[in-house]
Amino acid sequence: MSEDALFAEVLDPANRADPYPIYARLRRTPVSRQRDGAYVVSTHAAIRSLLFDPRLSSEDLPPSRRPRTGNPLTDWVLNPIKNRVANAHRPLIFRDPPAHDTLRGFVMNEFTIARVNGLHGRVGALVDTLIEQCRGRDTVCLVDDLSYPLPVAVICELLGVPEADEPQFHAWATQLATALEPDARRDDEARRVTVTTFDAIAAYMRRLIREKRRHPGDDMLSGLARPGRAGAPAMGDVDLIATAVLLLVAGHETTVNLITNGMLTLLRHPHELDRLKADPERAPRLIEELLRYEPPVHFRTRKALGAIEIAGTTIPKGAPVILLFASGNRDPERFADPDRFDPDRADNQHFGFGGGLHYCVGAPLARIEAEIALVTLCRRLVRPTLLDDPPPYRAGASLRGPSNLGIRIAGIA
Amino acid sequence: MTGDPGIVIVGASLAGLRGAEALREGGYDGPLTLVGDEPYRPYDRPPLSKHVLAGELPPEATALPQQRPLRAHWRLGQPATALDRTRKAIRLGDGSEVPYTKLLIATGARARPWPGEGAHLAGVFTIRGRDDAAALRLALARPPKHVLVIGAGLIGCEAASCCRDLGVPVTLADPNPTPLARVLGTLVGGTIVECLRRADVAYRAGTKVRALMGEGGHVAGAHLHDGGLIETDCVIVALGAVRDTEWLAQGGLRADAGGLTCDAACRALTRAGDPDPDIGAAGDVARWPNPLYGGREMTVEHWGNAVEQAAHAARSLLRPDDPRPYRHLPAFWSSQFGINIKAVGLAEGADAVAIVQGDRAAQRYLAVYGRSGRSIAAVSFDQARWLPSYADRIAEGAAFPPILDATDQGRVEILAPGFPPARPGPAADERMREMAHV
Amino acid sequence: MRVVVDLNRCQGYAQCCYAAPDSFELRGHEILFYDPAPPDEARPRIERAQQACPVRAISIEPASLDREDAL
Numbered sequence: 001m002s003e004d005a006l007f008a009e010v011l012d013p014a015n016r017a018d019p020y021p022i023y024a025r026l027r028r029t030p031v032s033r034q035r036d037g038a039y040v041v042s043t044h045a046a047i048r049s050l051l052f053d054p055r056l057s058s059e060d061l062p063p064s065r066r067p068r069t070g071n072p073l074t075d076w077v078l079n080p081i082k083n084r085v086a087n088a089h090r091p092l093i094f095r096d097p098p099a100h101d102t103l104r105g106f107v108m109n110e111f112t113i114a115r116v117n118g119l120h121g122r123v124g125a126l127v128d129t130l131i132e133q134c135r136g137r138d139t140v141c142l143v144d145d146l147s148y149p150l151p152v153a154v155i156c157e158l159l160g161v162p163e164a165d166e167p168q169f170h171a172w173a174t175q176l177a178t179a180l181e182p183d184a185r186r187d188d189e190a191r192r193v194t195v196t197t198f199d200a201i202a203a204y205m206r207r208l209i210r211e212k213r214r215h216p217g218d219d220m221l222s223g224l225a226r227p228g229r230a231g232a233p234a235m236g237d238v239d240l241i242a243t244a245v246l247l248l249v250a251g252h253e254t255t256v257n258l259i260t261n262g263m264l265t266l267l268r269h270p271h272e273l274d275r276l277k278a279d280p281e282r283a284p285r286l287i288e289e290l291l292r293y294e295p296p297v298h299f300r301t302r303k304a305l306g307a308i309e310i311a312g313t314t315i316p317k318g319a320p321v322i323l324l325f326a327s328g329n330r331d332p333e334r335f336a337d338p339d340r341f342d343p344d345r346a347d348n349q350h351f352g353f354g355g356g357l358h359y360c361v362g363a364p365l366a367r368i369e370a371e372i373a374l375v376t377l378c379r380r381l382v383r384p385t386l387l388d389d390p391p392p393y394r395a396g397a398s399l400r401g402p403s404n405l406g407i408r409i410a411g412i413a
Numbered sequence: 414m415t416g417d418p419g420i421v422i423v424g425a426s427l428a429g430l431r432g433a434e435a436l437r438e439g440g441y442d443g444p445l446t447l448v449g450d451e452p453y454r455p456y457d458r459p460p461l462s463k464h465v466l467a468g469e470l471p472p473e474a475t476a477l478p479q480q481r482p483l484r485a486h487w488r489l490g491q492p493a494t495a496l497d498r499t500r501k502a503i504r505l506g507d508g509s510e511v512p513y514t515k516l517l518i519a520t521g522a523r524a525r526p527w528p529g530e531g532a533h534l535a536g537v538f539t540i541r542g543r544d545d546a547a548a549l550r551l552a553l554a555r556p557p558k559h560v561l562v563i564g565a566g567l568i569g570c571e572a573a574s575c576c577r578d579l580g581v582p583v584t585l586a587d588p589n590p591t592p593l594a595r596v597l598g599t600l601v602g603g604t605i606v607e608c609l610r611r612a613d614v615a616y617r618a619g620t621k622v623r624a625l626m627g628e629g630g631h632v633a634g635a636h637l638h639d640g641g642l643i644e645t646d647c648v649i650v651a652l653g654a655v656r657d658t659e660w661l662a663q664g665g666l667r668a669d670a671g672g673l674t675c676d677a678a679c680r681a682l683t684r685a686g687d688p689d690p691d692i693g694a695a696g697d698v699a700r701w702p703n704p705l706y707g708g709r710e711m712t713v714e715h716w717g718n719a720v721e722q723a724a725h726a727a728r729s730l731l732r733p734d735d736p737r738p739y740r741h742l743p744a745f746w747s748s749q750f751g752i753n754i755k756a757v758g759l760a761e762g763a764d765a766v767a768i769v770q771g772d773r774a775a776q777r778y779l780a781v782y783g784r785s786g787r788s789i790a791a792v793s794f795d796q797a798r799w800l801p802s803y804a805d806r807i808a809e810g811a812a813f814p815p816i817l818d819a820t821d822q823g824r825v826e827i828l829a830p831g832f833p834p835a836r837p838g839p840a841a842d843e844r845m846r847e848m849a850h851v
Numbered sequence: 852m853r854v855v856v857d858l859n860r861c862q863g864y865a866q867c868c869y870a871a872p873d874s875f876e877l878r879g880h881e882i883l884f885y886d887p888a889p890p891d892e893a894r895p896r897i898e899r900a901q902q903a904c905p906v907r908a909i910s911i912e913p914a915s916l917d918r919e920d921a922l
Contacts, residue, residue, distance in 0.1 A: 052801040054770055054819035096820035098772070113872045281895060284870075284902040306818025317818065349907050356798050359905060364869035367903060457855055457887060464884065474888035478853035478912035482919035717859045746858045748882040753863070777880070795880040798862045 003028075004035045007322065011183055011397045017390035019298070019397070020339065023327035030311040038182075038320040039304075039313070042327040044334035044351075046311045051356035053308065056321055058358060060303035061094050062185060063087050066199075067192045086198070089238040091246035093358060094179075100357065106235045107243060107361055110223040116364050119154060123369055126153050127376045135412045140381065142405035147259040148252075151369055155251025158365070159244065160212065160219025165204070172201045173252035176245065180398045182301065182322075198245065205241045205248075220247070250362055257296035257394075257401030258370045262287070263377055264405055265294055267386045269341050277378040283371045286343040290370070291329075291352025293341050298326035298400045300354060325351035326400075382411040417443055418512040420730065423493045423503060424519030424657075425449025427457065428696030428719035432517045433483050435727035445485040446511060448503070450492035450520075453543055455479075459716060461546035462568050463748060466575040468554060472547040493520065496664030498689065503660075515691045515730045518661075518673060518681065519723060522654035522697040522714060527563070531625025536632035537648045540568055549649065556581050557647035561635055563622050565592030567747045569651030570605060574749035577612040584643055585609065586620040586635070589833045597760055597792055599831030601780050604773065604794060608750035617643070654714060656698050666692070672700035672712040678736035679726035690733040693726035695719065704738045705808060706759070715745040742808050752776060755797045757804040758790030766830035767814040769803075770821045771796050779803065782830060783813025852894055853912040854887050860908035867900035867909060875900060 009015055009022050023042060026032055030043035041047050050056055064086040066079040092103040130146045140146075152170075156163040175197040178184035185191065209225045216222040221244055228234035235243065266273040276282050299322050308315040315321060329350045330338040336345075353360035360366070377384075387406030394403040420436060422429045425447045433447060449455075456475040464470040488505065495504040502512040524539035526532055536557070538549040553560075553576065560576045562569045565587035576583040585592065591602030592609070609616045621638040625648055635643045658668040666689070667674035667682045673694050675681050679701055680688035694701075696719040702708040713722075718741060725739040746755045760766075763782035771778030771794075779799055782790040788811050791803035806815035814825055854874070856867075863881030867874075874886045874893055889897055894914060901909040913919075 049802070049805060052799055053816075054799050054802060054821070055816060057820055097770075098821050113869050116869060117872065284899045288902050305820065306816075347907055348902075349905070353905065355905060359864055363866060364903075367870075459858070460887065469884070470887065474886070476853055476888065478855050478910050479916055479920065480910055480912065482916060484920060484922050486922070717857070720857070744859045748878075751879040751882070753879065753881045755859070797881050 003032055006032065007034045007038065007040045010324075011181075013393070013395065016393035016397065016400060019326070019400075020330055023324060023330055026324065026327060027331060029313075031313040031315065033313070038301075038322055039315045040322045040324055041310075042324045042331075043311070044328040044331040047323050047325065047328040047351060048355070049310060050302075050308070050321065050323060051351075051354070055304060055306045055308050056302040057096050057305050058094055058100070058300075058302055059090065059096050060301055060320065061090060061179065062191065064195055065191065066195050082199070085238055086195075089236075089242050091242040093246060097357065103235065103239060103243060104361065106224060107247070110220045111361060111365075113364075115158070115220070116368070119158065119365065120368060120372070122157065123150070123154060123372045124376070126150055127373050131376060131380050131412060134409075138408060138410075139387065140384075140407040140409055142263055142407055143256065143260055143403060146373060146377070147256045147263075147405075150259065150373060151251050151255035151366075154255075154365070154369060155248060158220055158251070159247055160217050160221040161208065161248060169201055169204065169248065170252070172197050173249045176201065176249045177253040177396065177399055180297075180300070181396050183397075201245050201248075202241050205244045206237075209237070209240060209244070247362075253396075253399050254296045254360075254362070255366045255369050257399060258287075258290065258366055259373045260402045260405050261294035261296065262290045262370055262374050263407070264386070264391065264402060265290060265341055266374065266378065267384060267407065268389070272341065272343060273378055273384075276375060280375045280379075282343060283375050284367075285345075285348075287367055287370050287374070288348050288350065288352070289341060289343040289345055292335070292345075292348055292350035293329070295326050295329060295350070295352040296366075296401060297352075297354070297360075297398060299324045299398050300358070323351075325354060380413045381407065381409045382413050384409050418501075418514055419444025419446065420515045420517065421446045421448065421503065421511055421513035422517040422519060423448045424517075424521055424696065424698070425451070425453075425455050425487070425489060426519065426521055426696070426719070427455060427477065427716065428519035428521065428723040429517070430455035430477055430479065430723075431720045432519055432693075432695055432723035432727045433485060434480050435724040436517075436731065437481055437483055439728060439731045441727075441731055443514075445483060446488060446513075447483075447485050448488045448491060448493055448505065448511065450490070450506070451542060451544075452490035454487070454489070456543055458541070459746075461543065462540045462571040463575060465546045466540075466550055466553060466572060467578055468550060472543045472550070475543065493660045496661050496666070498665050498683075498692075501691070513691075516693070517723075517726055517730060518692065518694040518698060519696045519719075520657040520660070520698050522656045524650070525652040525655050527625065527648075527650045527652075529622070529624045531627060531632065534625055534627040534632040534648075535630055536627075536646055537625060537650060539650050540572060541654065552647055553579055553581060557645075558582070559584070559645045560647045560649060561586060561622075561643050561645040562649045562651055563587075563635070564651035564653070565589070565594070565605075565616070566596060566651055566653060567593065567745070567749075569649070571747060571749045572649050572651060573609070573614050574612065577614055577750075581647075582613075582615075584615040584617055584645065586617040586622055586637075586643070588619060588621050590618045590831070592616070594831070594833050595761060597756070597780075597830075598763065598766060598782070599833070600766055600828055601792060601830070604752075604776055605750070607776065608752065612750050654697065656712065658698060673698050674710065675699055675701040675726075676736070677702050677704060677708070677738035678729040679722060679739050680729050680736065688736075691730070693730045695722040695726040699726070701739060704740045705742055711759075713741065713743045715743055717744045742804060744804070753795050753797060754792065755800055756790065756792040757800060758782070758788075758807045760790035760792065760830070761832055763789055763830045763832065765813060765827050767825050767827050768823070769814055769816060769825055770799060770819055772823075781807075781814050781816075783827075786813055787811070788813045788815040852889055852891050852897065852914075854885065854889060854897060855910050856883060856885055857908045857910070858883065860906045862906055864905045866903040866905060870900035870903045871896035 026042040030046040353363040391402040491505040524541035591599040592605040661668035676688040681692040697714040765783040
């Protein structure tokens, strides 16, 4: 395999279950040019350096293009306007400062410590209910039974999105998450579907926000939609919708992987499962190690605003750059015995939530959900064993995780 | 083990503690003694001029965590008064002698006292140690009618910021047109002028205090060189620090008011210029040729240097066969007026500065300093997450300005940094040594 | 117990503030204020904060120190 085709291998679904040997080969060239002109960054040092490099822009989404409808008014007037608006108001993960900082500031004002930590009890109750629903069965399908419904219920509650509407936007969320996948970005048809999906979910959000303004609740969306207080500008409606969609999708598509990857890893390391069961205080370390060892997001893409010299390579201006976090997490130059799952690892400075300006907003919530879910699963599933190893995987190479995880159990404790 | 006095560390502050930890971590298992002139176990100084003054932290809360067992003898409350290298012993204030096999000198620095008339009046304070901060805190809690801060360096500005948070009227006096002029230049210092204006601090630029005068033993005002008078009942003297090297005068080492000179591996140099392999030095007191600056000798009075240099000097003591140069990019932080200021490199001596990211008007930006076409330092105001990238460029000696085509970058203008002319008085090399000092 | 944060490393990610809100507080955009001497019962939360710090800036005195530090 030639080096400039290695990232294509990463994207190949056949390698989804174990991309790590490909990452190891990529790391031989810390910044490696791929055939399509993208630069893959795979060592810890190079990723760290580029995470803080202001010449890497997050505004790398291809321009929005709404599909032709045959209606001249729509095709020549309305859609071009919609395209322009969408391009100018991407959600904050696709924005650079200063717009990014402003938008993130609005979100952080509502993602308060009290609000997030206040979800503890609710998460615990949800986990118990979801596990209780498996009683009487000899198999748990972890994604359907817990890893997916839990974060969805939590994000709905946090944002103030009626959970009853969830079946409606379930598929939307899955589709929109493909914006992070290079293959889907390149595929014209996939992009058209994404745009249509965005319009659908945006219309839903617009209605919901109007509703929140009429009847504000104690939720994030009501907070974000509140008119600015004296002197403080509020978020514009288009940004507000983009932000709400982002939070909803992120809540759907990331924590699910953390929980499923976590349980998969524990089932592959039964000794660690037993230790966690015996001592739940191990959870914080264990979760950080999970974020290193099997992170929910494997890579993010950027665009070089100027030529960047790094690790003996010059990334030319305009080139796509792929920060391969999951590979940096397995870099032997940074982590001793990196392919070993070791919650007692010291100095575990991983990229599980990215880093720099775009460090995951939801990290504290993801930690809470993963901890409660994993600790409770370890305590309550009686003699859990993996049905299939490796399990089947979801399509995403960036948002990577099992599509299902069959666990045989001898009961619910 | 009898007869081996082991390693003695003089100075029980951050560098002394981290040096001791590094010795143990490096496998040193013999006797270890820490000598400190204050009666306290090592404590953290940065909070003293911020949260301790503000009354948010009691002074004793600043005790530093000890990260590993040291099994050390602590000789606290006793300053070292003399070094005898031939007999390999140090003398303490109480006259006792402490022999050593190896010595790590981390005596640091102390606040430069008010050099003029009125230094001993009640109501005149410096901020360096725990007791200083505790005394000043008591005074601020009363509160005074007015505080005069002399010296608008980092400590002076932080103190002024705290006083305003407490609602105490403050005058900040400095000979330079803006605060932090020597550290960051007047262009960047202009941001602090804005902060002072907003916080209602009276900044007296171009002001030199000649003498403090008192009434009934308590400070009542400050006479200025231009004949003016500032009435005040509380004075904070923030004129930087002087290094604690007097005790080394007879030790046969290259020590003076500018510090103790070391080789690149942080081993003290004898008068003859050879390193003494049994004596290392670290922290504010250590002057060493920094390879990152072409071997220019410098002392760096910052937290990060105390930590890293202590570890380096400890290693040099344990591995005399393998001395390695200590390469260090100075860095500091300060929080004042609600803004987080972080800097890397040494800005003083820069001939150019450029705002490379953010917005100076919004007081959220990143500035890079250049000298002879090289990038030498960077400072961020509430923009810390980009700073590592500039630190890397500065460490590799990149051209100035280092990063163009950045996000959030307007048209990059090369401006004059506005460093004040060199201080009259101390010799030029002395000033160079003080470049990193604040 | 004793805590110190390397504020050169700290970049204001605020993960410690979520993990141990009684001991860590972010002020303004990125000023971290923390309690360097939290009560012993806060240790589990402080350790959580230490684990969650993306730049590993938080140092804590080990609980076993007093026992092992004796001469």
